[in-house]
Amino acid sequence: MRDFQVLGARAPRLDAPAKSTGQAKYADDLTMSGMLHGALLQSPIAHGKILNIDTSKARKLKGVRAVVTAREAGLVKYGVSPARYDETLYCHEKVRYVGDEIAAVAAVDLETALEAVELIKVDYEELPAVFDMFEAMKEGAPQLHAEFPGNVTAEVHQEFGETGALMAQCDLVVDHTFLSKRQDAAFIEPHSCLAVFDLQGKLTLHTSTQVPHYVMRTVAMVLRIPVGDVRVIKPCVGGGFGPKSEATPLEMSACLLSKVTGRPVRMNYTREQVFLHSRARHQFYAEMSLGVKKDGTMLALRNKAVLDGGAYTSFGIATVYYSGSLLGGPYRLQAMKYDGWRAYTNKPACGAQRGHGGVAHRACFEQLLDKTADELGIDPVEMRLKNVMVAGQATINELNMSSLGMKECIEAVRDGSDWKNKKGKLPKGKGIGSACGFFVSGAGYPIYRSDTYHSTVVIKVAEDGGTVTVLTGSAEIGQGSDTMLAMIAAETLGIPLECVRVLSGDTEYSVDLGAYSSRQTLMTGHAAKEAAESVRRQIAEVLSVHMGCDAAHITFRNGNVLFRGGPGDFEKLRQGYIKEHRGWTDPPGGDYLTFREAARLAFLEKGTLVGTGKYKPPRLGGAYKGAAVGTSPAYGCSAQVVEVSVDLETGQVSVDNMTDAHDCGLAINLTSVEGQMQGSLSMGLGECLFEEVKFDSRGRIINASLGEYKIPTALDMPNVKSIVVESNEPNGPYGAKEVGEGAIMPTIPAILNAIYDATGVRINELPVTAERLYMAMKEKEKKP
Amino acid sequence: MKTLIQLTVNGEPVEAAVDANRTLLQFLREDLELTGAKHGCGLGDCGACTVILDGKPVNSCLVLAVQANGRSVLTIEGLAENGKLHPIQQAFVDKGAIQCGFCTPGMILSAKALLDTNTKPTEIEIRTAISGNLCRCTGYQKIVQAIQDAAEAMTGKEGS
Ligand code: FES
Ligand code: FES
Numbered sequence: 001m002r003d004f005q006v007l008g009a010r011a012p013r014l015d016a017p018a019k020s021t022g023q024a025k026y027a028d029d030l031t032m033s034g035m036l037h038g039a040l041l042q043s044p045i046a047h048g049k050i051l052n053i054d055t056s057k058a059r060k061l062k063g064v065r066a067v068v069t070a071r072e073a074g075l076v077k078y079g080v081s082p083a084r085y086d087e088t089l090y091c092h093e094k095v096r097y098v099g100d101e102i103a104a105v106a107a108v109d110l111e112t113a114l115e116a117v118e119l120i121k122v123d124y125e126e127l128p129a130v131f132d133m134f135e136a137m138k139e140g141a142p143q144l145h146a147e148f149p150g151n152v153t154a155e156v157h158q159e160f161g162e163t164g165a166l167m168a169q170c171d172l173v174v175d176h177t178f179l180s181k182r183q184d185a186a187f188i189e190p191h192s193c194l195a196v197f198d199l200q201g202k203l204t205l206h207t208s209t210q211v212p213h214y215v216m217r218t219v220a221m222v223l224r225i226p227v228g229d230v231r232v233i234k235p236c237v238g239g240g241f242g243p244k245s246e247a248t249p250l251e252m253s254a255c256l257l258s259k260v261t262g263r264p265v266r267m268n269y270t271r272e273q274v275f276l277h278s279r280a281r282h283q284f285y286a287e288m289s290l291g292v293k294k295d296g297t298m299l300a301l302r303n304k305a306v307l308d309g310g311a312y313t314s315f316g317i318a319t320v321y322y323s324g325s326l327l328g329g330p331y332r333l334q335a336m337k338y339d340g341w342r343a344y345t346n347k348p349a350c351g352a353q354r355g356h357g358g359v360a361h362r363a364c365f366e367q368l369l370d371k372t373a374d375e376l377g378i379d380p381v382e383m384r385l386k387n388v389m390v391a392g393q394a395t396i397n398e399l400n401m402s403s404l405g406m407k408e409c410i411e412a413v414r415d416g417s418d419w420k421n422k423k424g425k426l427p428k429g430k431g432i433g434s435a436c437g438f439f440v441s442g443a444g445y446p447i448y449r450s451d452t453y454h455s456t457v458v459i460k461v462a463e464d465g466g467t468v469t470v471l472t473g474s475a476e477i478g479q480g481s482d483t484m485l486a487m488i489a490a491e492t493l494g495i496p497l498e499c500v501r502v503l504s505g506d507t508e509y510s511v512d513l514g515a516y517s518s519r520q521t522l523m524t525g526h527a528a529k530e531a532a533e534s535v536r537r538q539i540a541e542v543l544s545v546h547m548g549c550d551a552a553h554i555t556f557r558n559g560n561v562l563f564r565g566g567p568g569d570f571e572k573l574r575q576g577y578i579k580e581h582r583g584w585t586d587p588p589g590g591d592y593l594t595f596r597e598a599a600r601l602a603f604l605e606k607g608t609l610v611g612t613g614k615y616k617p618p619r620l621g622g623a624y625k626g627a628a629v630g631t632s633p634a635y636g637c638s639a640q641v642v643e644v645s646v647d648l649e650t651g652q653v654s655v656d657n658m659t660d661a662h663d664c665g666l667a668i669n670l671t672s673v674e675g676q677m678q679g680s681l682s683m684g685l686g687e688c689l690f691e692e693v694k695f696d697s698r699g700r701i702i703n704a705s706l707g708e709y710k711i712p713t714a715l716d717m718p719n720v721k722s723i724v725v726e727s728n729e730p731n732g733p734y735g736a737k738e739v740g741e742g743a744i745m746p747t748i749p750a751i752l753n754a755i756y757d758a759t760g761v762r763i764n765e766l767p768v769t770a771e772r773l774y775m776a777m778k779e780k781e782k783k784p
Numbered sequence: 785m786k787t788l789i790q791l792t793v794n795g796e797p798v799e800a801a802v803d804a805n806r807t808l809l810q811f812l813r814e815d816l817e818l819t820g821a822k823h824g825c826g827l828g829d830c831g832a833c834t835v836i837l838d839g840k841p842v843n844s845c846l847v848l849a850v851q852a853n854g855r856s857v858l859t860i861e862g863l864a865e866n867g868k869l870h871p872i873q874q875a876f877v878d879k880g881a882i883q884c885g886f887c888t889p890g891m892i893l894s895a896k897a898l899l900d901t902n903t904k905p906t907e908i909e910i911r912t913a914i915s916g917n918l919c920r921c922t923g924y925q926k927i928v929q930a931i932q933d934a935a936e937a938m939t940g941k942e943g944s
Binding site for chain 2: 010012013015016017019020021022023024025026028029185186187188189190236237238239241270271477478479480671672674675678679680681682683705706707711712713714715717719720
């Protein structure tokens, strides 16, 4: 029986009042006296040799304080994965996409900086370019990187079990292919940063990032300054969703320009530059075969992937591994074979985005599952239930499902959507579809090979004992991590939530790998819990001496201290506290010794009360190549049922109802869990129905704006029936695990399966625009 | 060449000399340091820069500062009174309508402009009123609920 005081509630977020009044500060809201403004010169062509860069005119422009190119910046290679550092801050020999950075300028104002950028003269020798992932891997294609011949950034070949032999034993083998499109994360806040070198030569970078820690390390490495001299502070961030999970040329340019000029430098991406920098969702091609028994038991899966990576690797190695590994569950398979390739093309680099690497392949697989169920004459929900894994099982690729409410999620959406009365019974033009998915609660390994802790947390108690401050480098980017940490600290210390303050997003506070791979709740949550336990233990030790009560029998609840479950005789301690605070108007009262009095006593004996906590996952996963990607201490999972209406005259799809169930372990803050679920669904709906970054024949993005690149508006999203399914995750703090990414997994296939139900047409290419669906329906009519 | 403008911002008279091409958003954020209105695109696509101009919600990135001459501007900073949140702000906080918060000021002001003219909006009227304010985080559901709650709280208050 759980008995929480703070957890499992609907807590208003700590940062909501400031965000509702405009007081919350984002990077673009910060200014400093003497601040300069920076601007970037980016390549206008998709592929070319740089013959010469002439900055003389720009340098002479009045108001310009610095112009930097590869000559000033140096050529330190960087990227996300050390195995594929394939970027330099500025291009020196070649440009590889429209938008590749060549130089940066700092000037007294933005207009002057932009004018100076125009005055930099670059001579190019244009090279043939390649924009299609399949073309890029063909013989004779233009080559992007000499070090990676054939334009293959990463290649994966894995087999678990005997796929061929098992396929031969199957009663039925069904195939499906699927093509998704490049998506943009379209967070509403464009990247922004402000860098300042102080007179001691120490750098502080304020930046809209998901990962202050990795930005700190990359900036230090590329600009060749000691890590300890770099402080990265993340103010409020206006959404990340993945692409803000790596250091940007914007940040490094601002730092370099500040170093050169000795002045603070502010830099922003325009909305168009957000699209150019990208690092968002790849385009995926998937090809799969599923082998089953007549009764619907799944036996074997063959899976092939091709990813369009753009000009650099970014997160791409992990991405291409995820496309395979995340199909190991949530259904039992006896064999799985995966072959994946990620191609370089002359387009902006793709990286990690919500549901990293798994979304498109999940969409293909869940359609394939429906197709198979259809051929077998089995209800697709029943087929899912038949094959679903349960807690305690491991996937064929050795992902350990230490908790898994998958079955409960499927049942919840089946019942919540009234599936049984709708499936197969809706009129033509209306359809219902279902799908499942799961995701990691934090990557099992850091991006760079290291035994580092993934999170450390410091908790400090104010000298009067009344306020507890959580200090963490973790990144609140809108997902609610600050409030989650405050709740865990309050629960552990037995104090009300109002007594906790959170200072986060600063590399000076603690080590934290940041907000990516849905890791903050599980990993930072663990560290916060451990830090709070340390504080609690220190206070109990002091009290045990004064009260003559064994520390093991001292408990903390609702701001009170209990001795062997009762109040104990604490009058002397109270008098001592009140004496110290003569003249104060809020003396401690009540029948119990308060946390405040107890913590004050501990301070008087021990000095400032500080507790620290740390977390790193145990060694996880198999020993095969690539086993690190996909391993996690825990997995969240979700199921969805979607109902659509299709206008049979035009092919226009509208999503009428969505029923969504997610297992997040313990739901620390129910409101925030629902918020993550609903936000995930809207991002999935957009990707499914209208989002696509488009290019012209020369590699220029033709819809690099939020007007041309459509994301869902309030009129596109239906109300979602959100069902929180709770399990008790043994590896999570208080049983908690992820919700921010797993929730997007079923959305696209559930919509596609519903469209099939409505029209009898299987769409295997995104986005499902009215035109695409209309043409597919016409095509089907033609066939006998 | 600068032009002298006089306007009311959050109830206070303001006088300033501005360049002809300066947007109202730049004027508010940079000259008046009212950074609650956000710059999400600068093209009128996202609504993060929404302020209320003479009672109507506008994208302040598309309005020139000189066009605000003689008019009245309400920004998010002008909504809370004496440190007490406006009912719409309070509903956004209570309902969990705020995640990253970047869309929030614009969203709240669009909601205010709606509720000022329509005290009992239907769900579709609410969705239409905020359809120019993009939110990538929430899926809009909790925002719509917050606006419904605020409408109730505000009419309840008038009725009593
Ligand atoms: S900044 Fe004005 S609409 Fe986007
Ligand atoms: S809360 Fe992040 S954009 Fe709306």
